[in-house]
Amino acid sequence: MTTPEIVFTALGVVAVGSGVLVVTTKQLVHAALWLVVSFGALAGMYLVLTAEFVAWVQVLIYVGAIVVLLLFGIMLTRAPIGPSEGLNSGNRTPALAVALGTAAVLVTLLVRGFKDARIDLDPGGGSGDALGEAIFREWVLPFEVLSVLLLAALVGAIVLSKGGNLPGRNGKGR
Amino acid sequence: MSVAYPVVFSALLFSVGVYGVLARRNAILVLMSVELMLNAVNLNLVAFDVWLRDALHGGQVLTLFTIVVAAAEVGLGLAIVLLLYRNRSNIDVDRQDTLREPEQEAR
Numbered sequence: 001m002t003t004p005e006i007v008f009t010a011l012g013v014v015a016v017g018s019g020v021l022v023v024t025t026k027q028l029v030h031a032a033l034w035l036v037v038s039f040g041a042l043a044g045m046y047l048v049l050t051a052e053f054v055a056w057v058q059v060l061i062y063v064g065a066i067v068v069l070l071l072f073g074i075m076l077t078r079a080p081i082g083p084s085e086g087l088n089s090g091n092r093t094p095a096l097a098v099a100l101g102t103a104a105v106l107v108t109l110l111v112r113g114f115k116d117a118r119i120d121l122d123p124g125g126g127s128g129d130a131l132g133e134a135i136f137r138e139w140v141l142p143f144e145v146l147s148v149l150l151l152a153a154l155v156g157a158i159v160l161s162k163g164g165n166l167p168g169r170n171g172k173g174r
Numbered sequence: 175m176s177v178a179y180p181v182v183f184s185a186l187l188f189s190v191g192v193y194g195v196l197a198r199r200n201a202i203l204v205l206m207s208v209e210l211m212l213n214a215v216n217l218n219l220v221a222f223d224v225w226l227r228d229a230l231h232g233g234q235v236l237t238l239f240t241i242v243v244a245a246a247e248v249g250l251g252l253a254i255v256l257l258l259y260r261n262r263s264n265i266d267v268d269r270q271d272t273l274r275e276p277e278q279e280a281r
Contacts, residue, residue, distance in 0.1 A: 004175045012183035019187055019210050023194030028202065035206055038187075042213055049180065051220045054237050058216075061241050066209065066248050073202050073252040077259045087200050089268050095196030103189035110181040117177040119225045126224070126234055134231035135238070142235075146242055153246035160253035 004121055008048045015041035026083040032070050039063050049119070051126035180221035188214035201255045201265040205248060212244045 001009070018037040025031050039062040046055035124130065135143055187210055194207025216237045223233025259265050 002175065005179060008175065008179050008183075012179070012186075016183060016186045016190060019190040022206055022210065023190055023198065023203070028200065031203055031206060035209065038210065039213065042217060045180070045183070045217060046220055048175075049220055049224050051224065051234055051237075054216075054220055054234050057238055057241055061245055062209070062213070066245055069248055069252055070202060070206060073205075073255055076256055077202065077265055079200075079202075086266070087203060088197050089199040089266075092197045095193050098196060099189045099193035102192050103186055106185035106188070107182055110185055111178050114177040114181055117225060119175045119177055119221070121175060121224070125227070126220075126231075131231055131234055131238070134235055138230045139232075139235050142239065146239055150242060150246055153250050157249045157253040160250070160257055 004048050008045060011041045011044040011048065014038075015045065026085070026087060027081075028074050028079045028084065028087070029071070029081065032067055032074060035070070036063055036067050039067070046126075048121075049126075050121050050123050053126055053128045053131045177221060177225050180217055184214040184217040184221070187211075187217070199266045199268055201258065201267050202252075204267060205251050205255070209244060209248070212240060216240055 015038050018034045018041065021034040022031045022038060025034065039058060043055040043058040043063070046052075046058060191207045191209075191211030191214060194210060195204055198204050198207060219233040219237045219240070223231060223237075226233075255265050258270065262270070
């Protein structure tokens with residue numbers, strides 16, 4: 001194993017391990033915090049793969065924005081602080097079987113398929129320079145469409161959370 | 175570095191996300207598991223982009239787009255979850271059964 005492979009494996013173990021903790025922990029807030037660890041390790045993996053810009057965007061948007069948003073969601077739904085029962089539904093065993101099956105099939109297939117392919121890690125391929133040029137030369141139309149999508153999502157979220165006079169809603173609960 | 179490392183880790187992360195989506199009951203935890211699955215896909219995209227040395231950087235640009243779409247998805251998803259909490263005062267996904275077939279209620 002070369003040095004990048006060792007670093008990558010260590011980061012991958014951290015990412016997958018904290019991912020497992022996200023889906024098994026009994027405390028809601030801890031799940032969000034383990035998600036931070038998982039995303040941070042993933043950002044490190046992007047760095048090893050020379051994708052620097054993606055790594056920093058990952059830290060900014062996932063760790064900075066999405067996890068904070070999830071923590072706000074936890075807070076606003078008045079989740080209990082301590083360990084709480086009933087976070088898992090009754091179908092844990094089938095879920096475990098499906099997940100293990102997915103993992104087994106995918107890992108076997110991918111290892112057999114990509115065992116001999118090598119990545120040459122040259123720095124610079126994922127710098128902000130190269131990616132900015134690619135986005136604003138080749139991908140500028142998808143980029144603009146995406147900003148319209150973000151605007152639509154923003155308006156949708158405001159409309160949904162303002163509530164008020166939505167048609168067909170009785171506002172009383174059941 | 176062998177391509178097998180990133181793709182195997184992304185497959186494992188995806189399976190963890192699948193387990194979370196299927197086994198969790200709290201809607202916010204389901205959203206977190208969806209994020210894990212999206213991140214597995216992102217890792218694959220970056221790895222293949224670096225491997226194939228795409229001149230247009232398609233993989234990494236698509237990763238950035240996926241991250242933005244994920245942010246929009248979480249924003250909308252949490253708005254829906256909050257609305258659900260306001261109307262039902264619980265966010266357990268298997269208790270939202272208004273559209274269930276009526277004959278199954280006998281069980």
